Amino acid sequence: MAKNINARLSQLQSRRSGTDRLGRLALDAQSEVLAKSFLEEDWQKRARTQPYTRYALGAMQEVGPDYTRISIETAQRVGRQLNQALTAAGFSIDFRLQGSVPLNVHIRGVSDVDLLNLDNNFFTYATAGVRSRLGLYTGSPSISTSEGTLSSLRKKSEQILKDKFPATTVDCTGGKAIKISGGSLARPVDVVPAHWHDNVTYQTSGQECDRSVTIFDQKAFRTLDNLPFTHIARVHERDVGTLGGLKKAIRLCKNVKSDADGEIALPSFDIAAIMYHADLMALRNGSVYELAILAETQRHLDFLYSNKEYAKTLLVPDGSRMIFDTEAKLTALTSLSVEMDDLAREVAKEQNPLLALYERPNLMDSRVALSSTYVPAL
16 A cells, blocks of 8 residues: 555546446446546545545545435336336336445445345245244245246346347346446446345344345356345444444445455455444544544454454354355455555554654554544545
């Protein structure tokens, strides 16, 4: 991170404005993105003489609301076309968004939007759940299987997307999602065929945030149960408790990962899970001293790197698995931690003249400087 800060500032701006993905957009959307890219965002006007500080502040910020709105509206447009055609074909369909966009931790102005395409005519349930034990699931058992149902839904959805959006690129090669982009679409959309699964927790609470979805991997011809709404709800709830600090820390990590010199193989979901376990009070301090978020992010990553056995005990927010379930993820943690160390040192040197006397100041001293520095807003 200590190298090429001007290049990384340019990459950050390009990513946030969407100019890094112009080739995936329709021509009119390209023109709109290019026009907006010449407008300075607020973070670009702060710490004018301190590029590392400016990068850290910008990397924490949410993508502009217009970009997010367009992403959601594009997914809804695709959903309406699918719903109309699938209903005519005898399906009963529902749609939900999952992933970084609805959680508002996406870092790209042109973000892929995950659209769950849910078959309401088929669902499964946990027999150990309270509703099942009370006999509230009535009717004859279906002779269909999840694999058969979702395979059929996927094939029909692929056909409809090609028919309804003939100028787009519809990529059907992925295992779990149908990717559609270009043509008349303002943003790329990933359509994920799925159905509901009423797990034990949902049968007790009745809250949709507890409900599972079953998705289909066509390459392996098998299904997977996910808890996307539990993840969103729990991360959002913890973010509220940190006054927005948690989501800023997640975005910071994702941007640093994107700008790293080497590949850091940590999915967005796992980065959110890692920072979910950070010190909440320290992140809350970032509501006044924004650089305290960088300080806590560096401290937390460094602590996990130094205590790998503890790191291996941490669960993702929905409780479905351990975060570090492969050695490759621990290796990636190390790489991200090193990048964050470098950024914290450089920002601290900009904020404290005494630390600027050292090429690599002590990390604890750097965190103290960051946590007590106020960077004026515009």
